[in-house]
Amino acid sequence: MFSRKLYTSLFLFVLYVIVFFLKENFTVELYQDEFHYLPTAVFFSHEPIPSIDLLKSYNELNTPIPFILGGWVVHIFGENIQYLRLLTFGVSFILLMLFVWNSPDRSKRFWLCLIGLMAFPNYYLCSVYYYTDIFAWVFLLGGIIAYIKRIHWAGLLLFVGAISCRQYMLAFPAAIVGHELLGILRNSSGMKDFVSKLFWDKTWVYYAVAFLSIVPWFLLWNGPAPAAVMAEQHYDSDKLIQYNFGYVMYASVCLAVYYVIPEVLITRKLGYFIEYPRKYPRLFVVLLLLIATLIIFFPAKQAYNPYFTWPYLGYVDQLFMTLHITGLVKQICFGLLMLVTLMRFISPQFNLGSWMFVFNTLLLGKAQLSWDKYSLPVIMALWFLAMFDQYWSLNENVKSLEGEKVV
Template sequence: MARNKKLYTSIALLAVFIVVFFLKERFTVALYQDEHHYLPTAVLFSKEPIPSLNLLQTYNELNTPVPFILGGWVLDIFGKDIQNLRLLTAFTSFALLMLFVWYSPRNTGRFWLCLGGLLIFPNYYLVSVYYYTDIFAMIFTLGGVIAYLRKRHWVAFVSLVAAICCRQYMLAFPAAILAYEVFKNVKWNAGPAILIKSVFFDTTWVWYALAVLAIVPWVVIWHGPAPASVMADQHYDSDKLVQYNFGYLMYASVVVAVYYIVPETLVTRRFTHYLEYPRRHPLMFIGFLAVVAAIVMFFPAKQAHNPYFTWPYLGYVDELLMKIGISGLPKQVIFGILMLVTLVRFVSPRFNLATWVYLLNVLLLGKAQLSWDKYSLPMIMVLWFLAMYDEHWLPSATRPENEPAPLNMKY
């Protein structure tokens, strides 16, 4: 029965993609925003199917080059037309959804919630019909998470390295798995020798430590986190690199609350966790209140504004609040409340994989050059996928191969 459900879902999604293809005039509409510079970059890579070191050092984009290498191959084979790049993007998006559908647990009761939760994120549509680099990073990230859950660690390593080679900040995902694998076995109350031995009790984490290190060659090639010329063009200069934007961290938590926690809670009607949390974990709750209050008062969320980037909003959620007349301190208080809700949802004395995915993603997004809902989309995707599994399941524990986790979904 579960197989039929997945088959019918796949056919329905294929029909949607076909309809969108024709609604978007067979992907021949005018260039959209970042496509104005992504297309020339892909054309540049089409001239060097195996890119030279000089090209890797000088191409005029902030993110790592695999999407442009793939785009260059497509342009070299089918012609230098944006339609071909959009078709590549759409095929990748459809393949991602097929991974999400076919590798979901057989008996999950959250299938429709989780699939729907991914699809209602407004940027998912945008990165699926235009030649944007996000969808390539997302499919490799999801592939890596699936391989990890199925204990195919070398496949997960390759996939997550590929994700980092599409977008630098995808390193948050192998880092999350690394942290989860290390800390789940650590015996903090033991002596130093036993503590170290507990870390090496299961060396699965080594694969993900190596995956995180995939960022190092790019930093060496560029002498920084991205090519220096484009960083200067986008006013992401060396002075800003030493700053950390706690307001962006708060807004990333807001995005998780709006696009994940709110629909999850409304559908599952599990409100008791939030009501009982202050009583169960009073010290943690007071700590959260202090952190959130400090960010609201001293580090309010404000969008970057420079000659390159002039859009006034932090993202869609911020734009909605501003357009209904909520701004200034009241808006920051709403952001703070939503961040508090997100912390309560994910952070408890027992960290699970979803906790690490949330924490490391939002901490990394505090170093972004600007705020944007879209930057949280890969995190939302992985959280929805993990939500179909029992969140207390330890994926490295002994379990028959391909056996889905129990679905009691305890908090």
């Protein structure tokens, strides 16, 4: 309802004002990645429209839109981290406004989904410091909204923007392509009918183009990021051929902790998981064998090198270690949490959320390190989609709740 969205927006505005003062007007000392993000923004401030040479040589792993925007702020207001944090804080607020005002009018899960997003620890951390993640997330959410509203040209541009902030955002237009193609296949009488429908319903083409927008960056750098900074962060060419299946398991653990378990507890969908082995026995056995293989041969371990020295995979791993759950016992616990996530998303009712989980999680196996934060984009997307039954429901026969339509 309009009044609910208005009151929620006012509450969030007041909350953001309070946080602004609690953080001492964003004048506190530099925090972690800000020590190198600030110089990069200053680097970009000298060329408001960056040259090819600048785009080839800047010393970061991420695609450059957050630094271009930061450069504009530095160019106008001066070299002060406070202004860059205000930029990030404002983008964070815009993201929540997109989430609130594009929710269904009468969604029964509105508060669950909003709180689920804001409760993720990194949402706060990436909002109050000059971190690049929030820029990618706002483009990502905008792209998902455009897709749901069927404004596909806008979805294309927004996903291109997301990928130009963080390379791994390409998982999401890829997920939409997969979702659209599977939908066409399910509605086709045969391969000939499938091919003809591909040319009739071209929705998937927009998002395929968005996905391919990563190619110019690869061509520019001859790789996924500038070579010098890749070597500095021990993500050099020799490691590009490696794949870390342990990161895939930990990413699934994060989804279980931050999304699946809260969703199940609050929406009382536990029966789905109890019935899963009986309804899909062969699929359940395959999932068990996959998890056992990961536990035995590819346990989840953090990257540890001269550049990155934090021993934990992320906050969830740190909690396990604090509780003295280590070694094989911890890996088995991770495996059980991964099983919960896989049962949630891998079933014959494979929907858009399932595609997003699969593409994002598999892509994180190529990350230079593991971190809870890298799962927040898909968790944000899932919480948003949870307000729309056709993209969320665990039931075989999906029917939208009364009044649940995008506005």
